[in-house]
Amino acid sequence: MPETTVLNSVHRALGARMVDFGGWDMPIGYGSQIEEHHAVRGDAGMFDVSHMTVVDLRGSGVRAFLRHLLANSVDKLGVAGKALYSCMLDASGGVIDDLIVYFLDDDYFRLVVNAATRDKDLEWIRKNASSFHVTVEHHPELAMIAVQGPNARSKAASVLPVVLRERSLALKPFSATREGMLFVARTGYTGEDGFEITLPVSEAVAFWRQLQDAGIRPCGLGARDTLRLEAGMNLYGQDMDDQTTPFEAGLAWTVSLDEGRDFIGRSALEAQRRNGVPRQMIGLVLDEKGVLRHGQVVHTACGVGEVLSGTFSPTLGKGIAFARVPAGDPGAVSVEIRGKSVPVRVVKPPFVRNGQPCAGILIAVQG
Amino acid sequence: MSEIPGDLKFLKSHEWARLEDGGVVRVGISDHAQGQLGDLVYVELPAVGDAVQSGNACAVVESVKAASDIYSPVSGTVVEVNEILADKPETINEDAYGEGWIFAVKMANPEDMEALLDPDAYAELLEEDAH
Incomplete structure (x- = not known):
């Protein structure tokens, strides 16, 4: 049986066409995929991305661990809430997964990794974390809704708790704010402005309905795919995998060969650059x-x-x-x-x- | 889903065939098929004068999601193609059994029509697929 998100019955009630997506039963669309695409480009759409894997890393060694784990440098994250896109590589420079890392506190970072790679990612992260005294917490009790489009932030903010409303609208691109378990990031996978909102699964159905009442159109993974490809964003498993280095996948901009940082895969990448990609x-x-x-x-x-x-x-x-x-x-x-x-x-x-x-x-x- | 017109015959692969005057058979895809494919964005038409064999691929419809071969329900010669689809492939989504026809064939063997599913048999096939 495929895995389901807490919004599964909501999608079905909306008439979604459901497909197996990396082991998850997900909506590919609710009607016309092209209309959903245009809704995001021109107004506001929302996606259930609760299948994505949220991993919290805690401990005094967490920054040192991420400097070792990731090909991009978390040294770029100086202000709490700031986010960074990075690849996680194996020793030969192959891409294990791409992810977003959020700096939340000196001893607290959050990773959001792909759904289809969850098990191998968690195994890899745990294996490498052990010597850094970092705890690795996977959070399946969190749901995630992406609201995207030129009007997405203002529409979504109207239904956020008051305490987060101003702070969310004040967010700079690629940064996040949180209150309790509610987490709002100005990130996305469509090439439009918007938020990715993480919240307890127990609150997700009611919140989805509030977003819909605020005029945000439910959109499926079909539209998400055409939006992200137009936006020039890679899809793990299709555009890169562990047989590909970031240099071969248009992701050189995400690799930081900064002085003195020994990240996994670095020597293989440097050798590839020397010998020619x-x-x-x-x-x-x-x-x-x-x-x-x-x-x-x-x-x-x-x-x-x-x-x-x-x-x-x-x-x-x-x-x-x-x-x-x-x-x-x-x-x-x-x-x-x-x-x-x-x-x-x-x-x-x-x-x-x-x-x-x-x-x-x-x-x-x-x- | 719209009702299946009673004057059509079907292939299991969801093409419809409508026999018109002079042994000409007009061909399209079913409303069910267009719904499964989603928004159509491209149709590759055969050329007028092409010889086609029943059960052979002779056109392609592409949605955002996937490309799908269209099989001719009958053998014969293509006498007309729906040029509207070149610029407006979504016509198939809007009117699969009418304006969204794809091509028309002058039949070589009238008995080809008898091998096709009638509307009830096609409706049953869709029922079975749904379970």
Whole structure:
């Protein structure tokens, strides 16, 4: 039996189409996936992301532990509430998972990791935490709702407890505030402004209904996928995994090779950089009609690669994708779609930010 | 779900066929199928004049989620394709049994129609799938 979130019966009552998502029974959509997508780009939508794994780390050695565990540097987190996106690597530099880490107190950090990787992540974190005297608490009793879109923060704030209302609206991007078990972060996975709100499962159903009454549209994981790909955000398991280093997955910006910090995977990454990174991730736009899909073969001047995440972009009205291809100038690139070779344009993601196509995404290069 | 029109025949793979004058069979996908696929964003049509075999793939519909082959319910020659779908693939979502038809075939073997499911048999198939 798949796992369920506390909102499962709410989704079903709303008429959601449910699918198995990494072992969880989750709503892919409640009606039109494209309308849900546009609701987030233009107004406010919400997602049940209670399947995500919340892990609290406590102890005097927690900062030292995270400096060792993560490829990005928690030294960047100086103010309580600040968040950081990072990969967690194995010794060979492969990505075990990507995550968000929140600095909450000198001896208290929170990680939010993926659902499908929960067990291996917890095992890895616990194994490596033991020598740092850090306690690792997994919190399945917490639910998480992401509210996203240009109007999401104001609509959601209207139903937050008064004590958190002002503080939530005052949050800078990528930071969080909390009161008891209620935790509000100005983060997301859509390329829009918004909050990710963590709260006890016992309060989640009532809160979901209040958000809906405040005019926030329930959206499924289908819309979440087109939104995050437009926003140029990787999906673990599709765009990178433990056979991929961050350098091969467009995530070099998340790796901090800062002086004197010995994080897991560092020597492998440095060796790869010295010897040359063999593969790269690129963004693709299909100007012809059609849709780019996971697994399609990509031809470049430097050899063959494949489409990782691919979809139809509702904002652009075109097929878009990430592809992993051999390193070097890819030249003229084409994708094989049902036996036909179709030209595509190489672009630098993101494709869409804050409701608008990014520079260079819609302008066809003459060649 | 909308009612299944009584003048249609079906393939198990959810294509419908409507016999019109002159042995021409119009083809589309069922309302159930469009609901399963979700928002359609692209339709790859056959060309007029293409020879098609019953049970063979001859068109593709793509939703945001997935691409799906469309099989011809009958053998013959494609005599018409629904050009509207090139710009408005969502027509299939809006009117699967009417404006959302995909192509029309001049039948080579009239008995092809007899091999197809009638509306009651198709409705039963959907019932079984639901359990």
